[in-house]
Amino acid sequence: MTAVPLxxxxxxxxxxxxxxxxxVPEGATILDACRASGxxxxxLCQGDTLxxxxxxRACVVEVEGSRTLVPACSRxxxxxMEVRTDTERARHSRKIVLELLASSxxxxxxxxxxxWIKEYGAKPDRFGPDAARVDESPKIDNDLYVRAYDKCILCxxxxxxxxxxxxxxxxxxxxxxxxxxxxxxxHDAPLTDSACVYCGNxxxxxxxxxxxxxxxxxxxxAGTWNEAAQTRTTTVCAYCGVGCNLTLHVxxxxxxxxTSPHDNPVTHGNLCIKGRFGxxxxxxxx
Amino acid sequence: MDLHFGDGxxxxxxxxxxxxxxxxxxxxxxxxxxxxxxxADLRWARGGRxxxxxxxxxxxxxxxxxDRIGWISEGALGYLCRRLTVxxxxxxxxxxxxxxxxxxxxxxxxxxxxxxxxxxAAGASELCAGIExxxxxxxxxxxxxxxCLGLCERAPAALAVRAGDxxxxxxxxxxxVEGAVLAASAPDSAPVEPPAAMAVPQAGDPSLxxxxxxxxVDPSSLDxxxxxxxxxxxxxxxxxxxxxxxREVTDSGLLGRGGxxxxxxxxxxxxxxxxxxxxxxxxxxxxSEPGTFKDxxxxxxxxxxxxxxxxxxxxxxxxxxxxxxxxxxxxRALRRLEHAVAQARARGLLGEDVxxxxxxxxxxxxxxxxxxxxxxxxxxxxxxxxxxxxxxxxPPFPVEKGLFGKPTVENNxxxxxxxxxxxxxxxxxxxxxxxxxxxxxxxxxxxxxxDRPGVYELPFGATLGELLVLAGVRDRLRAVLLGGAAGGFxxxxxxxxxxxxxxxREAGTTLGSGVVMAFDDTVPLPRLLLRIAEFFRDESCGxxxxxxxxxxxxxxxxxRIVERTGAAAAGDIALxxxxxxxxxxxxxxxxxxxxxxxxxxxIDRLGAYE
Numbered sequence: 091m092t093a094v095p096l097x098x099x100x101x102x103x104x105x106x107x108x109x110x111x112x113x114v115p116e117g118a119t120i121l122d123a124c125r126a127s128g129x130x131x132x133x134l135c136q137g138d139t140l141x142x143x144x145x146x147r148a149c150v151v152e153v154e155g156s157r158t159l160v161p162a163c164s165r166x167x168x169x170x171m172e173v174r175t176d177t178e179r180a181r182h183s184r185k186i187v188l189e190l191l192a193s194s195x196x197x198x199x200x201x202x203x204x205x206w207i208k209e210y211g212a213k214p215d216r217f218g219p220d221a222a223r224v225d226e227s228p229k230i231d232n233d234l235y236v237r238a239y240d241k242c243i244l245c246x247x248x249x250x251x252x253x254x255x256x257x258x259x260x261x262x263x264x265x266x267x268x269x270x271x272x273x274x275x276x277h278d279a280p281l282t283d284s285a286c287v288y289c290g291n292x293x294x295x296x297x298x299x300x301x302x303x304x305x306x307x308x309x310x311x312a313g314t315w316n317e318a319a320q321t322r323t324t325t326v327c328a329y330c331g332v333g334c335n336l337t338l339h340v341x342x343x344x345x346x347x348x349t350s351p352h353d354n355p356v357t358h359g360n361l362c363i364k365g366r367f368g369x370x371x372x373x374x375x376x
Numbered sequence: 377m378d379l380h381f382g383d384g385x386x387x388x389x390x391x392x393x394x395x396x397x398x399x400x401x402x403x404x405x406x407x408x409x410x411x412x413x414x415x416a417d418l419r420w421a422r423g424g425r426x427x428x429x430x431x432x433x434x435x436x437x438x439x440x441x442x443d444r445i446g447w448i449s450e451g452a453l454g455y456l457c458r459r460l461t462v463x464x465x466x467x468x469x470x471x472x473x474x475x476x477x478x479x480x481x482x483x484x485x486x487x488x489x490x491x492x493x494x495x496x497a498a499g500a501s502e503l504c505a506g507i508e509x510x511x512x513x514x515x516x517x518x519x520x521x522x523x524c525l526g527l528c529e530r531a532p533a534a535l536a537v538r539a540g541d542x543x544x545x546x547x548x549x550x551x552x553v554e555g556a557v558l559a560a561s562a563p564d565s566a567p568v569e570p571p572a573a574m575a576v577p578q579a580g581d582p583s584l585x586x587x588x589x590x591x592x593v594d595p596s597s598l599d600x601x602x603x604x605x606x607x608x609x610x611x612x613x614x615x616x617x618x619x620x621x622x623r624e625v626t627d628s629g630l631l632g633r634g635g636x637x638x639x640x641x642x643x644x645x646x647x648x649x650x651x652x653x654x655x656x657x658x659x660x661x662x663x664s665e666p667g668t669f670k671d672x673x674x675x676x677x678x679x680x681x682x683x684x685x686x687x688x689x690x691x692x693x694x695x696x697x698x699x700x701x702x703x704x705x706x707x708r709a710l711r712r713l714e715h716a717v718a719q720a721r722a723r724g725l726l727g728e729d730v731x732x733x734x735x736x737x738x739x740x741x742x743x744x745x746x747x748x749x750x751x752x753x754x755x756x757x758x759x760x761x762x763x764x765x766x767x768x769x770x771p772p773f774p775v776e777k778g779l780f781g782k783p784t785v786e787n788n789x790x791x792x793x794x795x796x797x798x799x800x801x802x803x804x805x806x807x808x809x810x811x812x813x814x815x816x817x818x819x820x821x822x823x824x825x826x827d828r829p830g831v832y833e834l835p836f837g838a839t840l841g842e843l844l845v846l847a848g849v850r851d852r853l854r855a856v857l858l859g860g861a862a863g864g865f866x867x868x869x870x871x872x873x874x875x876x877x878x879x880x881r882e883a884g885t886t887l888g889s890g891v892v893m894a895f896d897d898t899v900p901l902p903r904l905l906l907r908i909a910e911f912f913r914d915e916s917c918g919x920x921x922x923x924x925x926x927x928x929x930x931x932x933x934x935x936r937i938v939e940r941t942g943a944a945a946a947g948d949i950a951l952x953x954x955x956x957x958x959x960x961x962x963x964x965x966x967x968x969x970x971x972x973x974x975x976x977x978x979i980d981r982l983g984a985y986e
Contacts, residue, residue, distance in 0.1 A: 144769050145920050147962040158969060159961045164769060179961060183922070186958035190925035216951065218936075222928050244918065253463075259378065260463030264764065264918070265472040267747075269928045271918030276382065276464035277450050277479070285380030285465065 105171040112167070120162040120173055121149060129175055132184060132206045134191075135245035136163035137295050139358045140255055143246040146191075148206075150183050151175045159183055181210060188212040193221050194269075196241045199299030199310075222269065228307070231280035234367045235293050236307040241300035242273055248292035248301060249273065256360050261285035262292065273300075290366035294349060294359050303347040316341060324351060327365040332356070334365050345369045381458050384451035393444035393541075394456050397437055398430075407458040428461045432780075434762030438471055439704075439743055446486070446539030447478040462762065473764045473917075475522060475746030476537075476704050484539040485517045487560040488705070489551070490532060492524035492666040493857065494823040496907055497899050498531035498550070506553035507534070517560045523748065523911055524666035525549075525705050528823035528893075529575045529830045535705060536560040545707040569708060572677030575669065577828040577847070585797050585809075585817045586790070587833045590677030595712050598719045601680040607725065609799040613688045614733050616799075621692040622648060625795060627803035629815035634660060634751075634788035635862070635889045635966075637877045640795075643785055646775040647693045650783035657690040657698040658779055658786040660756060664703055664748040665860035666911060667891035670819040670831045671789035675702075675709035678793075679716035683739065685792035687730060688799065690737045693785045698739045701756050704746050713741055748915035752965045753786045754778075755917065766919045767965035790819055790890075810836030814876035818890060822847040824857075825896040834875065841871030843892060854897040855982050859888020861908045862970035864977030885977065901984050902938045905975050909934050912971035923968025926959040930972065937985055945985040952979075 100115040105123075112123045124131045135146040142163040150159035154172035159180055162173075174180065188207050192214035197203040207214070228238040244264065252262045261284050265274040275284035293301040302310075309315035320341045327334045334357045337349045348366050352359035386394070386407075395401070401408035437456045441448045448471050457464045471477050489507060491500045504521055511517050517536075527533035530549035536559040538544045546559035546566035559566040573579040573591025580591065594600040601607075613621045626641025647655055659682065663671040675682060686698050700717075702710055717739050720726040728736045742760050744750050750759045754768035757779045778784025794816055798806045807815045814836035820843055823829040827848030834843060840856065853868040864885040866873060873883045880887045895904065909931040918924045933952050937945040956972030963969045978984040 143919075144964070147921050147964075150962045158963075161769070182954070183958040183962040186926070186955055187921050187962065190921055190929065190955075190958075193929075194925050217929050217932065221932060243921070244924070246919075253466075261380070261465055263463070263465040263469035265469045266918070267473050267764075268913060268916040268918045269924055271924065274465070274468065276453070276468040278468075279382075283382065285463065 103167045103169050105167050105169060105173065107173045108175055112173075114167050118167055120151060120153075120160070120165050120167055120171075123167055123173075124151075124162060124175055131162050131175055132188075132202070132210075133163055134200070134243055134297050135247060137247050137297065138352050139360075140247055140250050140295060143250065146187065146243060146245055148184055148187050150187075151180050152177050185210040185212045189214045189216070191243055193217045193223070195224050195243055195298070196238075197243075197298065199241060199302075200243075200297060203298075224269075226272075229281070230304070230307075232282050232288070233304055234288050234363075235290060236302055236304055237273075237281070238300050238302070238307075239272055241298045243298055243300075244271060244273065245297060247295040247297065251291045251295045251360075256358070257287070257289055257291050259285055259287050259289070261287070288363040288367060289361060290363070291360045293366075294361075305346050309341075309346065315346075320346065327361070329362075329364040329368065334361055336361070336365055338369070344373060379457070379461065379463055381454045381464060382450065384449070384454045386449070386451040386455040390441060390445060390449065390452035391455060393440045394437055394452070394459060397440045398433065398459050401459060406461075407455050430460050431462055431762040432760055434460055434462055434467060434470060435742065435745065435759060438467075438474075438477055439745065442477050442745075443539060443543035444541055446484040447480065447482050449479075449481075453479070460762075466763075469764055470762065473747065474704075474744075477745055483516045483518045485560050485563075486537050487511075487517050487519045487556060488522045488525065488535045488537070489519060489556065490523070490525040490527070490534065491521045491907070492911065493861070493893055493904060493907060494528035494667060494829075495524075495532040496904070497824055497895060500532040503532050503534075503551055503553065503556070507556050510553055510557050511560065515561075522746070523914065524664065524668075526663055526669040526672050526703070528667055528669055528821065530570075531823060531829075534559060535707075536563050536566070537707075538563050547708070572673050575673045575830045576677070577830045578832060584833050586674070586793055586819060587677075587831065589681065590673060593678060595677055595679050596715055598680060598716070598723060598725075601678075605800070606680055607684055607731075609796040610684050610687055610691075610725075610731060612799045613691055614731065614735075618648060618692045618694065621688060621799070624798055624803045625692070628794075628798040628806040629813070630791065630794055630798060630806075631814065631877060632787060633790035633794070633818070633890065635665070635859070635886075637887075640787065640791055643775060643787075644689065644693050647695075647783050647785040650776060652776075652783055653694075654697065654782055655693055655695040656779040656782055656784040657686060657693060657695040658753075658756065658760070658784055659686050659698065659700045659792060660751060660753065660786055660788040661700055661702040661706075661709070662744050662751040662756060663706075663789070663889075664744075664751050665862060665889045665891060666908075667823055667857065667860045667893045668821050668889045670821050670890060672706055672709050673831045674789055674793055675706070676712055679709075679712040680720065681793050681796060682713070682789055683716050683720050683726070685795050686739055687726065687737055688795050689785060689787060689792055691730075691735055695785065696736050696738070698737065699760055699779065700739055700741045701750070701760060702741060702743055703750075704744045710741065710743060717741065747917075748911075749917045749965070749967055752967060755965070756786070757784070764917070766917045767967075769964055811874075811876050811878070813878050818875065818887075820875070820890045820892050822892045822894070824894040825850045825853065825899075826894050836876045837879075838875050839871065840866070840873045840875055840892065843875060844871065844894060847892075847894075849894055850896055852897045853894055854899065855895045855901065855978070857891065857893040857895070857974065859886045860891035860893075861911050861974055862966070863888040863891060864973050865982050866977070867981055870981075886973075901978060901982065902934070905978055905984060906931070906934050906938060908974050909971075912967065916967060916971075920962075920964040920968060922959045922961075923963045923965075923971065926955050926963075926968065927971050929955050930959075930975065934975065941985045949979060949985060952976075
């Protein structure tokens with residue numbers, strides 16, 4: 091199997107994954123190799139537009155000679171490495187990670203979480219009814235997006251997207267530590283008192299639905315959110331001359347949210363406040 | 377970066393505390409009054425890259441505020457951020473990471489009372505209750521129960537910190553209700569701490585190597601240090617040259633004493649040979665393992681030895697800047713080391729031209745602020761750099777990309793101090809001490825149910841029993857904790873375990889950082905385990921899931937079985953094993969990987985719940 095990159099040619103690294111020969115370009119991760127060969131390794135904190143923080147540990151695999159398991163999402167492939175993705179040891183850790191997460195936060199809007207929980211035989215209930223949970227009510231302090239930290243798995247994606255990896259606004263960070271660590275703006279203030287510029291790029295990368303459009307949040311609360319009934323149309327933003335791609339999510343002839351294609355070489359899924367949230371004028375039909 | 381600093385204004389005192397560290401602001405861009413400088417300010421913007429390169433002053437800045445005011449207000453944090461061009465959200469994340477800082481108003485005096493293992497065994501709970509009863513509401517003192525203060529030989533211990541200019545500290549250990557209340561209410565008139573040598577029961581014994589000067593030398597006098605053999609090792613280092621020093625250290629077989637037992641010579645060689653520059657030296661003095669206090673005793677009793685040893689390590693590895701990262705709970709060690717560094721600098725033993733050899737090296741002391749995780753080497757780098765003390769993922773290893781992304785050698789205090797006898801007596805003589813694979817002398821921190829707790833120096837190879845006899849172990853020994861909270865328990869019938877890296881490994885336990893804590897049968901084991909679990913839950917940085925949630929689930933399970941045994945506990949013990957295994961296998965760093973060790977050993981070796 092071979093993962094073929096675009097761009098300048100790079101040296102190929104040869105190693106084995108589950109006993110099979112693998113070739114990936116230098117710099118590729120173990121996860122890249124797994125994906126290229128069609129292996130399903132669960133990931134939560136890994137994102138296609140970001141350097142993963144490897145904090146969730148859902149993608150751990152065994153590497154020959156390593157004392158502990160290693161995160162496939164960020165460990166780069168090395169020549170001669172022997173990787174095993176599906177051992178009892180790796181599966182055990184993944185199962186426990188899923189149990190720990192599902193017992194502490196609400197994964198109901200995390201894509202694939204339910205499938206993985208089933209696949210790995212995770213039983214989040216076994217920590218008992220008194221198991222500590224991230225007990226937070228949603229923070230609704232602006233009209234654009236909602237922060238529901240009881241769904242947050244602290245993957246750091248929003249921090250990285252807001253910070254040096256994309257937006258350079260640095261409005262959000264992690265505060266506190268341990269189980270009390272939370273994503274927060276300075277002084278745990280409302281978003282409206284923070285440095286947030288409402289680009290929504292944090293919403294774009296959030297893997298669990300902890301950050302969501304106000305429109306989506308309200309519709310979910312009303313029971314009217316229906317992803318199956320939505321169409322997606324990718325178009326060009328008309329606000330300025332950059333020409334960012336917008337994907338309009340439309341349900342019942344209303345735009346319910348706006349995303350951006352991650353494979354776009356200009357935006358990589360990022361937008362500004364106008365592209366992301368400034369769509370109401372389209373719907374002013376009066 | 378387009379930073380948003382909010383509307384909070386610092387008080388004059390907060391501004392003064394920050395300015396004392398950073399100097400006065402040069403323009404309104406970094407927080408000076410607008411009226412004074414308007415004309416100049418319109419011509420250029422200050423800050424930017426230049427200010428961001430001072431990001432590593434964030435932690436000292438937070439200390440400056442916390443020391444002067446006692447807590448860190450919104451306005452103060454905003455001003456500090458403006459001065460350093462640090463985003464306030466990040467600074468808030470850093471400020472809330474450390475246990476010694478508060479972002480909420482609190483009294484100027486904080487009394488930290490240790491409730492960790494040795495202190496709990498010595499009655500910390502009753503002490504806390506007594507102190508809290510005496511210092512009722514409105515006393516102006518905030519009593520905070522916390523982890524090990526590194527005063528285990530004098531357990532129970534309390535540390536009072538009173539904010540002001542200057543900040544005042546006082547220690548009460550062994551603490552009584554009266555002593556602790558006095559330390560908190562009048563830190564200046566609290567009794568002086570006993571000298572560091574009191575923690576060394578062997579003090580004066582001519583067979584000592586690492587501790588030979590503790591109690592003999594005046595820790596404030598460079599001349600006295602030199603009169604006792606100080607700086608002969610550095611002279612020898614200059615004779616040998618950097619490669620020669622590394623060869624001696626490699627030949628000596630010195631293994632790191634911080635717990636991981638990595639060959640020091642190999643680490644130095646790997647750093648020295650990195651093409652990227654500059655190289656950095658970091659001394660890890662963040663001794664936070666419950667039960668460990670050996671580094672404190674060296675730093676308080678023989679501070680120049682550490683300064684000399686750091687100079688040698690830097691010379692060998694090609695570093696011109698060293699950072700000494702000292703845990704925030706060691707005020708006396710801080711004073712002694714600040715003095716020692718200043719003395720050495722004044723006398724040409726640090727600075728542009730060390731010993732007239734044309735080699736430049738200087739040491740900056742950085743104070744931790746109450747976070748066990750910052751003893752992890754990469755978390756320590758983040759902490760110095762002004763980020764949350766979260767460990768980085770490895771590889772890349774510090775020898776390649778460490779502090780500020782540059783090749784860095786990091787050693788703990790005890791490891792570095794071993795370099796002095798290696799150079800003065802030679803690698804061969806040094807390697808002749810101890811066993812084949814564990815060479816040299818080793819420091820052990822003995823506390824708990826013994827008559828003479830303290831730091832002991834023995835050649836590697838002595839048995840646990842021999843050490844305990846030396847320390848006057850009391851009757852009815854129930855268990856010994858080796859290596860601290862991250863280590864493991866052994867039984868009283870296992871006292872013939874040789875105290876070497878290989879011997880403890882063969883016995884299925886660890887030497888760790890050299891903690892030997894004895895518990896007699898009056899100590900309720902399940903409560904002790906609960907305290908260990910609570911410690912790890914408290915000290916987890918929260919970055920990775922197995923540790924952040926796993927430590928919570930571990931503590932919950934131990935709570936459920938605290939009074940149960942046998943079949944009633946079996947389900948929860950099975951759960952503990954499963955979670956513990958994932959924590960060990962999948963956590964990012966050593967904290968999560970070892971958080972289950974002590975509990976597991978108590979179940980398997982001591983039959984804690986049978």
